[in-house]
Amino acid sequence: MADNVGVAVVGVGFVGGQAHVPAFKKIEGSNLIALCDLAEDRVKPLAKKYDVPYYLDYNELLEDEKVEAVVLSLPTPLHYNMAMQAIKKGKHVLCEMPVAATIEQTKELGKAAEEAGVVLMPNLNFRFAPIYVKIKEMIKAGTIGKPIALHFREFIPASALAEQWPPGSWAWNLEKSGGYPDFTLSVWSLDMFRWMFDCEIESVAWKPSYPKLEEAGGITGYNTMGVIKLSNGIVGNLHYGATTNAAAAISRLEVYGDNTNVLHAINTDKIILYGSEPERQEWDLSVRGTRVWGHRQTDAHFVQSILQGKTPDITIDNAIKVQEIAGQIVGSE
Ligand SMILES: NC(=O)c1ccc[n+]([C@@H]2O[C@H](COP(=O)([O-])OP(=O)(O)OC[C@H]3O[C@@H](n4cnc5c(N)ncnc54)[C@H](O)[C@@H]3O)[C@@H](O)[C@H]2O)c1
CATH class of the missing domain: 3.40.50.720 (NAD(P)-binding Rossmann-like Domain)
Known part of the structure; x- marks a missing residue:
């Protein structure tokens, strides 16, 4: 070898x-x-x-x-x-x-x-992000019983979108990219849900909107909501956004379990478990650099x-599955 x-x-x-x-x-x-x-x-x-x-x-x-x-x-x-x-x-x-x-x-x-x-x-790469690896381990260990619902939101600053993918760039070209920036940027988390809960995304209903942001130089942002149903019964609420300022940028996953406990993963470093005795436990992940x-x-x-x-x-089939789900954003306005 x-x-x-x-x-x-x-x-x-x-x-x-x-x-x-x-x-x-x-x-x-x-x-x-x-x-x-x-x-x-x-x-x-x-x-x-x-x-x-x-x-x-x-x-x-x-x-x-x-x-x-x-x-x-x-x-x-x-x-x-x-x-x-x-x-x-x-x-x-x-x-x-x-x-x-x-x-x-x-x-x-x-x-x-x-x-x-x-x-x-x-x-x-979200499959390897330490925060999601730990959440998956905690769920597997029975921390929240059987997972039954999730909320996920991922807001990038409008200014970052404007800098990276301004109007006219490839990311706004349906034919060249398969979707708008919300399509491009949702694929990692959609794959993460399939991997974390070891099941398919059975159905999705998207409601995107693309507001013009006069206060941010007249650029177009996105606020895209989705409701998903996973094949193991989990229902989920997704919100991908690029209409806020940098201070409001966040990535947050909440997973609700049938034993009434709830897990929150905030950005890449903080996990909170809401339970009883103790009511709240917190973990700070001190990962740095390209591992985050x-x-x-x-x-x-x-x-x-x-x-x-x-x-x-991670196979090409994994990519196909999430591109199919994210691809349904297109035309659902
Ligand atoms: N995995 C992640 O975390 C993540 C995050 C953001 C973007 N992406 C994906 O990564 C890809 C690139 O996105 P980006 O934001 O880094 O883009 P970018 O525009 O910042 O970088 C692209 C680079 O490719 C170069 N390039 C263009 N044409 C070329 C050519 N013919 N030969 C050689 N170099 C060429 C450009 O000069 C530029 O430096 C996209 O598919 C995007 O969806 C992944």
């Missing part, structure tokens, strides 16, 4: 530059061979910081035989072609989510990877799956 995998991170913007590059530099079994980005002013300083070469041209990168795996942290509309190119060159692919703008393209990539005998893993949202652990799982010749726990 080889003792490392030659990895290249392609696209070193928000998630590539801040999460995947530092993670792949550190994790066991990963040999970070190169970075690749069209924007030299972005990739050059990063390559210097991490002491790795960089490519501006993806085709040239794919010719590098030392590169055994690519991490595609690129705008979603580029995933399909660039993943297909890598698969055809026999490279393993860790692909950011959504994997492609359509379910058909996502399935095609899965089939191509299977035929080529390479790993194609979607980056559904599970990126580093997901990246490590990708590398270990390749080294051990195993199918990763």
